[in-house]
Amino acid sequence: MDIASACLIGQKCRYNGQAATDAKLKQLYEQGKVIPVCPELLAGYTTPRNPCEITLGQGSDVLSGKATVVDIDGIDQTAEFIKGAELTLELAQSHNAKRAYLKSQSPSCGCGEIYDGSFSGDLRQGDGVTTALLKQNGIKVVEV
Numbered sequence: 001m002d003i004a005s006a007c008l009i010g011q012k013c014r015y016n017g018q019a020a021t022d023a024k025l026k027q028l029y030e031q032g033k034v035i036p037v038c039p040e041l042l043a044g045y046t047t048p049r050n051p052c053e054i055t056l057g058q059g060s061d062v063l064s065g066k067a068t069v070v071d072i073d074g075i076d077q078t079a080e081f082i083k084g085a086e087l088t089l090e091l092a093q094s095h096n097a098k099r100a101y102l103k104s105q106s107p108s109c110g111c112g113e114i115y116d117g118s119f120s121g122d123l124r125q126g127d128g129v130t131t132a133l134l135k136q137n138g139i140k141v142v143e144v
């Protein structure tokens with residue numbers, strides 16, 4: 001079964017305590033067709049929490065040790081984000097997921113575009129850490 005960012009199906013798990021509900025995905029969830037997952041909660045974070053961004057790179061750079069994830073106070077959160085990505089991959093593989101519907105622009109779930117690490121709202125091209133790991137393992141990521 002495919003997976004989806006938990007915030008898209010209505011769970012209030014974003015850093016600011018909000019959801020980012022997508023009506024179509026919520027419906028798929030209610031029909032039992034997707035499994036919700038939040039990589040950041042899997043990593044042990046609670047809600048609300050400090051926003052985080054990837055500095056000097058994107059998700060694949062974090063996985064290869066060339067970039068880091070920091071929170072808005074400048075504290076390194078790289079290990080937690082990698083842990084969340086690995087646990088999400090484990091969950092996806094255990095359900096034989098072929099596809100992941102993930103929330104745009106997030107440092108975990110973003111696909112194609114993420115915040116640039118300056119906490120100014122500016123974006124750069126690239127994927128979040130979880131998205132990068134899922135793609136590296138053959139799971140198709142659909143940006144929502």
Ligand code: SF4
Nearest residue numbers: 005007014038103109
């Ligand atoms: S980590 Fe992904 S699922 Fe969790 S709140 Fe952020 S965007 Fe949503």
